């Protein structure tokens with residue numbers, strides 16, 4: 001039988017600085033009432049000058065390693081899911097590898113926007129199938145606010161910064177383990193223009209001194225993204241359950257991407273999972289892109305929302321488009 005991958009430890013890190021809806025009322029023409037009723041978001045954490053993604057990946061990694069009761073030196077592979085590495089070269093994974101003092105380990109970035117954590121989990125599963133002795137650090141986070149146009153009220157109120165981390169190993173039958181039972185991944189690049197950050201890629205050539213234009217920031221057709229997000233997360237979740245002969249009655253807890261409370265509730269409703277079994281923290285952090293699902297997972301586990309013996313369904317959707325679901329047995 002194929003060896004199972006297990007999650008040994010979880011942690012997350014968000015910047016200390018908090019932006020409230022009232023703070024945003026002073027920046028753009030918006031209101032706490034609009035943001036709350038349309039998104040459910042009340043606050044978001046944002047980096048301060050001098051802080052960068054590696055402060056978040058490093059902080060989250062140390063917490064996940066402590067939770068796994070493993071020293072950093074035990075890690076053999078480092079995966080970082082992000083669309084906002086602090087540099088094009090070196091990668092976010094290499095920067096983290098250096099900060100952890102883990103010279104010589106494989107270190108690789110994964111780009112799948114808000115779906116990055118689930119893409120990274122599946123990559124880790126593949127690595128564990130090849131190298132059962134591996135101990136894999138998966139970090140998934142973004143400094144979304146570095147790519148937010150603070151003059152665009154349609155996007156700037158939605159996002160926050162953060163990072164979640166997980167340590168994965170092959171199943172050793174030990175007592176403290178969460179089995180990563182399966183992951184389903186999907187994408188559709190034909191819809192890429194509905195949610196994009198084009199600037200900074202090689203498709204946009206800058207000369208020294210060129211001004212930064214709108215293409216440098218997150219551009220989104222919100223209403224259309226909303227519909228695709230609900231449809232895709234519902235569909236991929238159903239497909240994954242069907243693959244295992246399961247239904248949503250076999251799911252104890254739904255941990256969806258935290259982009260918008262209305263999207264979260266619509267996915268729960270379409271899947272027939274009542275609100276009390278759906279984890280929500282979007283009010284505190286906003287949409288943290290790749291960090292959203294692992295922060296939700298860490299908070300759900302450490303806060304007791306999901307209990308040993310239960311099954312969780314994770315699902316995410318993001319730019320690309322990318323979308324995915326995963327099944328975890330606790």
Ligand code: UT7
Pocket residue numbers: 029030031034035038039114153154155157158195221222223224225226229259260263287289317318319
């Ligand atoms: O991470 C994965 C990808 N991201 C998402 O999943 C986000 C998906 N989309 C959404 O969450 C929602 O579409 C939004 C929250 C972005 C927008 O909500 P909406 O209900 O779809 O509003 P809308 O874009 O259709 O805009 C409605 C109105 C517009 O005014 P008019 O044209 O009706 O006069 C907007 O100009 O709300 C206006 N508006 C705002 N008003 C106050 C847009 N942003 C704001 C704002 N404050 N911040």
